[in-house]
Amino acid sequence: MSNAPVVGIIMGSQSDWPTMKLAADVLDDLGVPYEAKIVSAHRTPDRLYDYATSAKERGLNVIIAGAGGAAHLPGMAAAMTPLPVFGVPIKSRALSGKDSLLSIVQMPGGIPVGTLAIGDAGAKNAGILAASVIALHDNLVADKLDHFRAAQTASIAEDPVD
Numbered sequence: 740m741s742n743a744p745v746v747g748i749i750m751g752s753q754s755d756w757p758t759m760k761l762a763a764d765v766l767d768d769l770g771v772p773y774e775a776k777i778v779s780a781h782r783t784p785d786r787l788y789d790y791a792t793s794a795k796e797r798g799l800n801v802i803i804a805g806a807g808g809a810a811h812l813p814g815m816a817a818a819m820t821p822l823p824v825f826g827v828p829i830k831s832r833a834l835s836g837k838d839s840l841l842s843i844v845q846m847p848g849g850i851p852v853g854t855l856a857i858g859d860a861g862a863k864n865a866g867i868l869a870a871s872v873i874a875l876h877d878n879l880v881a882d883k884l885d886h887f888r889a890a891q892t893a894s895i896a897e898d899p900v901d
């Protein structure tokens with residue numbers, strides 16, 4: 740089995756990594772090879788262009804893009820690749836991520852970004868969602884995803900405790 744990355748995790752800043760690492764952790768747990776890069780739409784536009792336009796030919800299947808504030812990164816990446824792009828709104832300092840959410844979710848019709856929840860839950864779910872795409876053609880990942888979901892279900896007690 741190849742270890743070449745099939746999921747690309749990109750983020751606008753080093754400061755996004757503590758959130759985006761949760762997506763990486765899920766992919767580690769589910770056995771999905773990924774790469775993680777800092778790619779800023781406004782600070783490193785050429786890096787974004789190179790990344791997005793080469794992503795498919797380099798073997799990536801899915802891109803997870805996290806950004807905060809005026810969060811152009813997921814939409815700009817989606818504009819330059821045919822791959823599915825999942826956007827994670829980072830919880831910003833000024834507006835707690837509502838700015839990030841609206842920037843990412845309100846794509847005009849024609850260039851979709853699948854938008855997750857703000858912050859940690861969004862990053863975790865982006866990892867699970869990306870793995871579920873990979874699982875469509877990878878039985879090992881599909882099995883791990885089934886086990887993950889079964890274990891999660893089994894961990895939920897029926898009765899609340901004081």
Ligand code: RP5
Pocket residue numbers: 750751752753754755779805806807808829
């Ligand atoms: C965005 O600006 C990044 O995605 C980050 O969430 C936000 C703040 O970046 P830093 O000022 O922390 O580098 O581009």
